[in-house]
Amino acid sequence: MKFAAVLNRDGGTLRTTDLDAFRDRMHLALKNGGHSVDIDVVAGSDIVKALDNVSSRHGVDVVLAGGGDGTISAAAARLMGKKKALAILPAGTMNLFARGLGIPQTLDAALQSFAEGEVAAVDIATANGRPFVHQFSIGMHARMVQLRQRMEFGSRLGKIRASAKAAWATINNPPAMAVTLTVGEAEIVARTTGIGVTNNLFGEGHLPFADNPAGGVLGIYVTMARQRTELLKFFFNMARGKWRDNEHVEIHQTNRAVLKIQSSRKWRAVIDGELTNLDRETVIEIHPGALNVLVPRHTAWAKAA
Structure with missing residues (x-):
């Protein structure tokens, strides 16, 4: 296969990686698998332009994206509904979508899996037409990201520490949002501290990622916790993947949801780790099998899907 790689030198662990040496290892690993690759290393400010270029390039079978959540999400958005496949180099902080795909979590192991990998179709979701993987x-997560952006950090561990500080500040001053959420035929009116809508349901017993990225449903997690002890339990359970152990979280699944904000206040949302303005009404839909991805050969969920 013909690969075109775009590496965000400012994103995730790549900012502290010897990229010249890594480029050599990438060429060798893919060549040994019978593939070829062109590699572009670009600044974060140029990542969208570079992804636009390679996703429209003729003769390319796989777009390999390396960087944090924003880079991977931007690449997926450009490949949605196309024949080209996305290969995800797990260079972010948590790499949750890559984990759900079964991609090894070290850069060199991921390269080896690409050399021997196979293409599978997975789901992608949209919020008012904007894709997310x-x-x-909304709510607590958006506030955490806003607070974290005001902090300085230069490494993966620094970002984790900043996230912990932002989470503690959010627990001590949680947002409260009046919303109407339409799930199928049901209408839910609630005052919530947070809602997460996920591309497939999160698995249990591990970090929050989907066990089956081709499951065909949105997961909807509505948080009713307001007191500090309730919020601490929520964050603790979330980190352990114990969603169903928390009486302050309602879980729903659907293929389409409509979220309406019952307030004139301007709120923010987070889409794949990136802050964005929140519309008064957001239509969220899942698109089964609309994204081709390169995954390790004999991945269990790909065979079961």
Whole structure:
């Protein structure tokens, strides 16, 4: 296969990686698998332009994207509904979508899996037409990201520490949002501290990622926790993947949901880790099998899907 790689030198672990040496290892690993690759290393400000270029290039079978959540989400958006496949180099902080695909979590192991990999179709979701591969969220998550962006960090561990500080600040001053959420034929009116809508249901017993990225449903997680002890339990359970152990979280699944904000206040949302303005009404839909991805050969969920 013909690969075209775009590496965000400012994103995730790539900012602290010897990219010249890594490019050599990438060429060798893919060549040994019978493939060829062109590699572009670009600044974060140029990532969208570079992805536009390679996703429209003739003769390319696989677009390999390396960077954080924003880079991967931008690449997936450009490949949605196309024959070209996306290969995800797990260079972000948590790499949750890559984990759900079964991609090894070290850069060199991921390269080896690409050399021997196979293409599978997975789901992608949209919020008012904007694609996302992991999660659309409002409330606490958006506040955490806003607070974290005001902090300085230069590494993966620094980002984790900043996230912990932002989470503690959010627990001590949680948002409260009046919303109407339409799930199928049901209409839910609630005052919530947070809602996450995910591209397939999160699995249990691990970090929040989908066990089956081709499951064909949105997961909807509505958080009713307001007191500090309730919020601490929520964050603790979330980190352990114990969603169903928390009495303050309602879980729904559907293929389409409509979220309406019952307030004139301007709120923010987070889409795959990136802050964006929140519309008064957001239509969220899942698109089964609309994204081709390169995954390790004999991946269990790909065979079961």
